[in-house]
Amino acid sequence: MTDKISRETIRNEAIDPDFVDSIVDAGADRLRTCIQCGTCSSVCPSGRRTAFRTRELMRKALLGLKDEVLSSPDLWLCATCLTCLERCPRQIKVTDAIIIMRNMAVEEGHMLPEHRKSSKKLLETGHAVPINAANLEKRKNLGLKEIPPTTHSSKKALADVQKIMKRTGFKKLITEDKEEN
Amino acid sequence: MTESQTYSFFLGCVMPNRFPNLEASIRLVLPKLGIELEDLKGASCCPAPGVIRSFSEPTWLALASRNLALAEMAGHDLLTGCNGCYGTFKETLTEIREHPERLKEVQKVFKGTGLKFKGKVEAKHLIEVINDLDVEDIKKLLTKSLEGIKVGVHYGCHLLKPSKNRPWEQTQRHTFLDELVELTGATSTKYKDKYLCCGAGGGVRGSQVAVSVDIAKEKLDNLIEAGVDCILNVCSFCHLQYEVSQAQLNKELGEKKYQIPVIYFTQLLGLAMGLDPSELGLDIHMIDTQPLLDKILG
Numbered sequence: 001m002t003d004k005i006s007r008e009t010i011r012n013e014a015i016d017p018d019f020v021d022s023i024v025d026a027g028a029d030r031l032r033t034c035i036q037c038g039t040c041s042s043v044c045p046s047g048r049r050t051a052f053r054t055r056e057l058m059r060k061a062l063l064g065l066k067d068e069v070l071s072s073p074d075l076w077l078c079a080t081c082l083t084c085l086e087r088c089p090r091q092i093k094v095t096d097a098i099i100i101m102r103n104m105a106v107e108e109g110h111m112l113p114e115h116r117k118s119s120k121k122l123l124e125t126g127h128a129v130p131i132n133a134a135n136l137e138k139r140k141n142l143g144l145k146e147i148p149p150t151t152h153s154s155k156k157a158l159a160d161v162q163k164i165m166k167r168t169g170f171k172k173l174i175t176e177d178k179e180e181n
Numbered sequence: 182m183t184e185s186q187t188y189s190f191f192l193g194c195v196m197p198n199r200f201p202n203l204e205a206s207i208r209l210v211l212p213k214l215g216i217e218l219e220d221l222k223g224a225s226c227c228p229a230p231g232v233i234r235s236f237s238e239p240t241w242l243a244l245a246s247r248n249l250a251l252a253e254m255a256g257h258d259l260l261t262g263c264n265g266c267y268g269t270f271k272e273t274l275t276e277i278r279e280h281p282e283r284l285k286e287v288q289k290v291f292k293g294t295g296l297k298f299k300g301k302v303e304a305k306h307l308i309e310v311i312n313d314l315d316v317e318d319i320k321k322l323l324t325k326s327l328e329g330i331k332v333g334v335h336y337g338c339h340l341l342k343p344s345k346n347r348p349w350e351q352t353q354r355h356t357f358l359d360e361l362v363e364l365t366g367a368t369s370t371k372y373k374d375k376y377l378c379c380g381a382g383g384g385v386r387g388s389q390v391a392v393s394v395d396i397a398k399e400k401l402d403n404l405i406e407a408g409v410d411c412i413l414n415v416c417s418f419c420h421l422q423y424e425v426s427q428a429q430l431n432k433e434l435g436e437k438k439y440q441i442p443v444i445y446f447t448q449l450l451g452l453a454m455g456l457d458p459s460e461l462g463l464d465i466h467m468i469d470t471q472p473l474l475d476k477i478l479g
Contacts, residue, residue, distance in 0.1 A: 026238075045378045045396045046385065077392060079385045080231030081378035082342035086353070095343075102235035111236070114388040119236060126225035128232065129194035135201060142205040142462055148197035149220040157223025160294045164247060167290045170240040 016066040022104070023061055028097035033090045034058050040084035040094050052077040054084055054094060061097065070105040076112055106173065119174040126151025126161045188260035188305070189252035190218040191270075194226050196263060196417040200424075202462020203417055203445045207262050207307065209460060210447040213322055216310055219257060224248050227266040230339060231383035234269070239286070245273040246287040250298035258303040260310065262447075264416035265382060268339030270304030271346050306340060308415045308446060309348060312357050319364055324455040326366035327477055332449070333409035333441070334359050334369050335400070335423075337416040338378050361446070362413060365453035372407035374400060379414075381422035390429075397426035401439055411442040411473050413449055420445055424467040442470040452477055 024031050040054035041047050047054060052074045060069050069075065075098065084094040105111070111119075118128045131152055140146045151158040165171050196204050211218055225244055228234070234241035249270060252259035261267050277284040277300045284300055291298065311319070336358055344351055353376065359369035380386070380396025401423070404412055414420050420443055427439035443466065451461040458478075463470045 045380060045399075046392060048399075049395050050392055076384060076388055078231075078383050079338075079378050079380055079393070079396065080235075080383035081338040083338075083378070086342055086344060099231070099235050099238065103238050106236045112384075112388040115232070115236065115384055118232065118387055122226055122228065122233065127194040127198060128226045128229060129198050131198040135198055138465060139197070139201045141465075142201055144197075144201055144205055144208070148192055149222050149224075150192055150197065151223060151225045154223040157225070160223075160296070161225045161244065161247065163294060164243050164290055165240055168237060168240040168243050170237050173237055 010063065010065070014068065015064040017064050019064040019066040019069075020062055023097055023100050026100040026103075028093050028100055030090055030092045031058070031097055032062065034062060034092055035090060037089060039087050039089060043083040043087050044078075045081060045083075046077040046079055050074075050077055054078075054098075057101075058092075058094065058097070061101065069101060070108055071110055073112070075102055075105055076115075116174060119170070123162065123165055123171060123174060126158050185215040185217055186310070187217040187219055187257055188310070189221040189255050189257040191221050191224055191227070191248060191252070191259050191261045191266060191304075193261065193263045193266045193417065195421050200417055200420055202465050203262065203420060203448070206445060206447040206451055206461040209456065210451045210454065211307065213454065214311060214314060214319065216260075216307075218260065219255065221248070221251050221255070221259065224251055227261075227263075227269040229265055229382075230268040230272065231265070232387065235384055241269070242273055242276060242283060243287050243290045245269050246277065246284075246298055246300075247291070247296060249273065249300070249302050249304065250291070250296045252304075253299065253302035254297060258305055260305055260307055262307045262415065262445075263418060264306070264337040264339040265418050267304065267306040274300060274302075274304060275346050306415070308340070308358065308361070311446075312361060316364065323365060323453045325453050325477070327449070327453050328366040330365075330367040330411070330473070330477060331370045331407075331409045332362050332367045332444075333372055333404040333407060333412045334362055334375065335379065335412055335414045335419060336376060337414065337419045338382065340415060341376075358413075358415065358446075362449065365449060367449070370407050370409050372409065373403040379416075379419040379422040380426075381418050386418075386422060393422070394426045394429055397422050398430055401427065401430070401441065404441055405439075409441060410476060411444045411449075411470075413444050413446060415446045417445075427468050440468060440472075442466065442468055442473045444470070444473070
């Protein structure tokens with residue numbers, strides 16, 4: 001049969017049958033019970049204005065399209081508002097599933113440059129959003145401790161935080177040269 | 182007056198390092214309500230529930246546990262004024278309590294740091310503690326009626342969800358914050374999509390700014406439509422989102438269409454207590470609060 005309709009074919013090689021198991025094992029209960037009703041997509045604030053479709057992401061995860069899911073920038077459009085998780089008629093932890101897949105994506109080297117930058121700040125200062133000169137001034141004028149009583153004012157605390165991040169493998173994860181082009 | 186209670190005050194990142202005026206208003210107002218704050222010395226980033234947790238969940242769990250451990254060792258429950266930090270601590274406590282092996286994993290990572298952690302501590306949002314006070318005790322402290330002020334209440338997401346792990350009534354249409362706001366005499370104004378996300382979380386603000394600002398814009402347009410005098414929040418990240426996004430939108434438009442003052446709960450309560458606006462940090466907002474102050478102070 002020859003027609004001009006373009007059909008999207010998912011090849012067997014693209015399917016990793018263990019993918020969904022690993023997501024469920026990491027805590028996304030009931031993922032397999034998804035009935036593709038689309039409630040998640042319908043309540044998604046990011047989906048209202050982008051091509052991001054939560055339902056599609058869940059379907060691809062169920063199909064085992066691991067590489068496609070993990071390399072897609074769409075995975076990073078979820079604002080983690082948790083509305084889909086609240087409304088899912090099957091009580092699937094949709095947001096948890098997304099976070100689990102994001103962890104896998106980062107593990108495979110898919111990390112957005114801005115996220116790597118904030119992670120480096122966390123590694124260096126103990127804060128993803130560290131203090132700056134303008135805010136030191138604001139604090140002083142407000143009568144607050146100029147340097148906040150956080151890791152910013154304790155070398156021992158910062159050293160502990162850095163030690164923890166080394167032990168959990170965060171330092172290696174972030175500083176290794178896996179930057180995407 | 183209700184017996185005074187002491188908490189370990191967890192600051193996080195955005196509040197002390199970008200909006201110290203919110204911190205100032207909390208430190209000023211809470212003790213008046215009998216809520217004493219002790220600094221949680223050496224605390225780090227919570228870390229963010231949709232950002233760092235998305236990169237490395239074990240790192241998120243360990244650092245969150247460290248912050249909780251600092252409070253536990255100080256002998257107080259932890260208090261936060263940020264929905265994101267609140268989410269991180271609530272979810273961490275549930276994770277280690279439901280899965281004891283995760284607590285062991287954290288304890289192992291703590292080895293040699295002197296940190297002791299059993300997971301017995303509780304984490305509370307300041308609005309939860311205020312909501313548990315006797316309404317009459319709060320009313321006694323209010324000397325300035327905010328009658329005639331139309332407030333657009335923004336709850337934020339992580340304060341309310343996942344609902345199974347939150348102390349509130351099981352509903353998708355909460356009213357507790359509206360009721361607290363209305364104690365001041367102000368009116369909580371109905372507006373479209375009131376429970377919609379601010380758009381900042383999950384790493385979206387950091388990496389996909391256009392999408393993030395567009396989510397904020399949707400709500401800001403609804404608030405303008407409703408004719409509010411201010412948008413009220415209880416989260417330093419939502420606060421950042423509405424302050425910064427309005428400035429960004431105005432710049433893109435080339436006109437100052439978005440001018441809704443963004444007010445943190447303790448700032449509004451402080452005004453109703455008759456406190457000085459500059460002591461509440463209301464004079465250093467990105468979006469000018471003067472129109473609101475003029476309406477209140479005349």
